[in-house]
Amino acid sequence: xxxxxxxxxxxxxxxxxxxxxxxxxxxxxxxxxxxxxxxxxxxxxxxxxxxxxxxxxxxxxxxxxxxxxxxxxxxxxxxxxxxxxxxxxxxxxxxxxxxxxxxxxxxxxxxxxxxxxxxxxxxxxxxxxxxxxxxxxxxxxxxxxxxxxxxxxxxx
Numbered sequence: 001x002x003x004x005x006x007x008x009x010x011x012x013x014x015x016x017x018x019x020x021x022x023x024x025x026x027x028x029x030x031x032x033x034x035x036x037x038x039x040x041x042x043x044x045x046x047x048x049x050x051x052x053x054x055x056x057x058x059x060x061x062x063x064x065x066x067x068x069x070x071x072x073x074x075x076x077x078x079x080x081x082x083x084x085x086x087x088x089x090x091x092x093x094x095x096x097x098x099x100x101x102x103x104x105x106x107x108x109x110x111x112x113x114x115x116x117x118x119x120x121x122x123x124x125x126x127x128x129x130x131x132x133x134x135x136x137x138x139x140x141x142x143x144x145x146x147x148x149x150x151x152x153x154x155x156x
Contacts, residue, residue: 016045034085047083047094054123055081058098061121065113074103096127099136110137118144 009023014031016039021028033039034047059079066073080099085092098118102110114135118124127133135142 020049047085050094051081051083051096054083054096054098054121055079057123058100058117058121061117061124062100062102062113064120065116069113071105077102077104093131095132095134097134097136099139101138107137111142114142115144 010020010027011023012018012020012031016031016033018031019029020031030040030043032043032045034045035041039045056079058081059077062077062079063073078101082097082099084095084097086095087093098114100110100114102113105113114137118133118135124133135144
């Protein structure tokens with residue numbers, strides 16, 4: 001049974017060259033096409049905001065996985081998320097790369113924790129089957145099996 005935990009509200013005016021504001025007012029930012037595509041400096045873009053949200057959410061999923069196992073993550077653990085905007089034919093899409101450095105665990109345990117986090121992270125669940133997401137540990141790609149990209153969080 002689905003239980004809603006939180007709803008975030010934000011509004012945009014002017015698209016990629018406009019402004020976004022969250023209902024709380026904490027996010028209140030000018031938007032622009034990425035600077036490398038002719039946009040202005042000192043403005044953000046949807047891909048940058050998505051990358052920040054995904055990195056933060058994925059790190060929280062890692063914290064949950066560690067807690068469930070009775071482990072504790074090193075405070076310097078990092079999740080780097082790169083989001084790419086691409087064009088394919090007439091359409092556009094996104095892909096993401098998550099690169100995790102847990103600092104305190106060996107490679108095998110880190111890979112296992114990253115795979116588990118990918119199963120429960122709301123961003124991973126929401127993009128599964130709709131967007132290519134590559135997982136890495138300290139810059140090395142983790143092979144992802146089809147079954148690891150199927151299903152939803154409650155199966156864990």
